[in-house]
Amino acid sequence: MSPLPxxxxxxxxxxxxxxxxDLPIVSPHGHCDPRWWADDSAFPDPAELLIVPDHYVFRMLYSQGVALRDLGIGVARADRNPRAIFRLFAQHWDTYLGTPSRGWLEHTLYRTLGIDVALGPDTADAVYDQIAAKLATPEFRPRALFERMGIEVLATTDAALDPLEAHEAISASEWTGRIIPTFRPDDVLNPARAGHADNIARLGAMTGENTARYDGFLAAIRSRRAAFRALGATATDHDVPDLMTHWLAPAEIHALHGKAVQGALSNAEALAYYGHMLVEMAQMSADDGMVMQLHAGSRRSTNRALLAEFGPDMGADIPHAVDWVAGLDALLNRVGNDPRLRVLLFTLDESTYARELAPMAGHWPCLRLGPPWWFHDSPNGIRRYFDQVVETAGYWNLAGFNDDTRAFLSIPARHDTWRRGVALHLADQVERGVFDRRDAERLAPLLARDLAKDAYRLED
Known part of the structure; x- marks a missing residue:
């Protein structure tokens, strides 16, 4: 019997x-590594699979005083002790009670992996051994798991400078699983990113364009977008720490680009430059049909000591307020009425759901609302989301669900949490007389799978 009834x-x-x-899973936005399916090698060990790459997991342990290096973070794989890492995780298992991470981990352990021992400090070795034994079998290789999980399509997130060799290997293989890239150009667009000027030069070398000139820079970006589309990409993704789009006069943006390639922009100039580039990206999306995703409302890497020692994505990204109406004004009033454009909006600022995002999505034909993201991808976060957006935006202006995860085995758990939230929301709508059961039965698969396929233009 499963420890999770x-x-x-x-x-x-x-x-x-x-x-x-049991509908097929559409996973149109996430951060899994495409090399898993290109190589189809066994996952190394339970710690590498469940703990080391997942900031949802290790941020909780860090908050309890556990050193990241003791969890294998920033430590070469050969120097890690995966069993000791797993024991340390199990010692703090109760700290996850009440969090969505606990539910995802339980689903992963007991349903996806089929572990039959309840995890706890005293059972860490037994659970570790069961997981390790399963990972050594062909049934738990990445491609077999992809198929057994019922995943229809999965999109990774890939930097503009990524050579896409893993995706090319998947495409050239005889395996029929659908893994597609997503174009993430932040490193070449946002001057606040480390190495921005060097990345512009690397983009030129990769594409053969003179990226020191603004027109050559745009041509290089178009070239990379085309390379992504050739491997199945349907979307771009943009991290926007401070949302404020701009449309600058040609002389101004050319001058700013000249300073950008020298790494000489002031903070104000860098914000204006990136704000302009987001509008350029929207125009390119209208031209080539790639769906544009904007993730705003996260103050990144607030623990500067961890950033200096380990780099980004160490669990110290914190929600902050966003002004979506002013922030998207330049973008929407330049290209927002173009019927070819589609923009998906994701926020960590829940206060904007009813006040700004739902009214905007209920008006602008290019906009759709992404599902609850990150801290709000939870049973209560899903409930709050539906309560605040549906009355104004309706259902057809939503983008369905995506799991946005680095933890491959958590994908079924996250989609199951969403589908339970969908069922609870629709049942409540019927009980309150908003619509009848037949409407709820039609809306359920739309919210579980079909809206995501449509929003991301994932044609069969």
């Missing part, structure tokens, strides 16, 4: 959930 949802929510629980 199935829990029935109340009333109508249970049959609604059962109708969508």
């Amino acid at each position: 199935a829990t029935a949802l109340p009333g109508l929510a249970q049959p609604l959930y059962e109708s969508i629980a």
